[in-house]
Amino acid sequence: MSKIRVAVIGCGSIAKHRHIPEYAANQNVELAAFVDPVIERAEAYAEQYGAKAFADYEAMLSEVKPDAVSVCTPNALHAPVSIAAANAGAHVLVEKPMAVSETEAQAMIDAARSNGVYLMVGHNQRFMPPHVKAKEVLKSGVLGKVITFRTSFGHPGPEGWSVDGKESWFFRKPDAAMGAMGDLGVHKSDLIRWLLDDEVSEVASFIGTLHKTETDVDDNAVCLLRMKSGAFGSLVASWTYYKGGDNSTVLWCENGVMRIGETGGDKVVVELRNGNVDTYQVGAIATNEKQTFSGVIDAFVTSIVTQTPPSISGEEGSKSLKVILAAFESQETGKIVKL
Incomplete structure (x- = not known):
């Protein structure tokens, strides 16, 4: 099976300590792109993992067309980024809180459903x-x-x-x-x-x-x-x-x-x-x-590989x-x- 091409959107601490090293350690994953408005942060990881760096997530989605993304942005961007990624056909792992309103959370759930992709929330x-x-x-x-x-x-x-x-x-x-x-x-x-x-x-x-x-x-x-x-x-x-x-x-x-x-x-x-x-x-x-391994990244990847909906679904994240x-x-x- 070909590797899952993952893009990490947001290169702050949660990406640095959890998402990036855990994807790197997973044999089913290829880190394909990194996105951060502070482009130097994205470039440093892109260089390390032989990936592409972007300052803008929409440009990344249209150029790289990743299989899956981790959304590690500030809270207010969780919904717009997740929805854009789902609409681009990517599975989405979003940090918590999944959104900043019930309306946003529902829109994310709907976007994942209508595009036939998984939405998982990082409740580690x-x-x-x-x-x-x-x-x-x-x-x-x-x-x-x-x-x-x-x-x-x-x-x-x-x-x-x-x-x-x-x-x-x-x-x-x-x-x-x-x-x-x-x-x-x-x-x-x-x-x-x-x-x-x-x-x-x-x-x-x-x-x-x-x-x-x-x-x-x-x-x-x-x-x-x-x-x-x-x-x-x-x-x-x-x-x-x-x-x-x-x-x-x-x-x-x-x-x-x-x-x-x-x-x-x-x-x-x-x-x-x-x-x-x-x-x-x-x-x-x-x-x-x-830091210890969170288990979240492996669970997300396993969901994609086995085509099994994630246990910490958008609906679960929304209830919390x-x-x-x-x-x-x-x-x-x-x-x-x-x-």
Whole structure:
């Protein structure tokens, strides 16, 4: 079989640390093109991988005609770039949040469907070994029903992660649309939906800019979620965890508690009411400082090779996005928002 010709659109940190090296390591892939408005960034990767460099994604799509693309642009460009790529006949892997509105998300889903291509959203939390193990434990039934939960994602903010540091698009509302919630919160709305195999029915939230006053996007959010099953809990996203970053989830269940990533980030601890304690050391949750293979790229490539729709589809990405958008609506109106 001939290799899948992939174009990476947007050559910032997520492309540098995850998409590009993971495509390069996949034997089914040929990196065909790189796109970035800062053309030097695209040129550096093009030279490294024997590919073409472009400043403009539309020019790239018409000239290269890639089989698949990774959309690693600022949030506000996710929808227009993904739709253009689908219309050009390319499979699309888009970073999260997949879009900045429900309308955009639906337009992306429609474009992929009408062009007969796959649309996958890069919700990498589903692939992290502790989360995979946690879902396995939940499915085994040993803990019984989930009653309450908390899920949290916080770090010092994108200035230490983005290739542009403090000048990053992450801090500009027209480019980012949302701050910590779009960066981290949507990861957790996706994780809790997937882990619990459940949908969010109601959201209440406080979202604001508490400390990074030079930006007009949110740097903190605390949300309450009620699930369709009746379980409820909290979702926290923060860019001001300057010490002691957090990417943990705790589920309190009928028969005990499951702690995921609380200690050192690589353990799942199950404490049962009967006194039994099981600790699973299963591999790390990726952090900005400590990159591990995300699993997202391989899953996307496998979908294309086997002609199997991706599990993290546009529809899945859209459901996780709707939770975040409802949280912003709750902050604005001061009301609980029903989904």
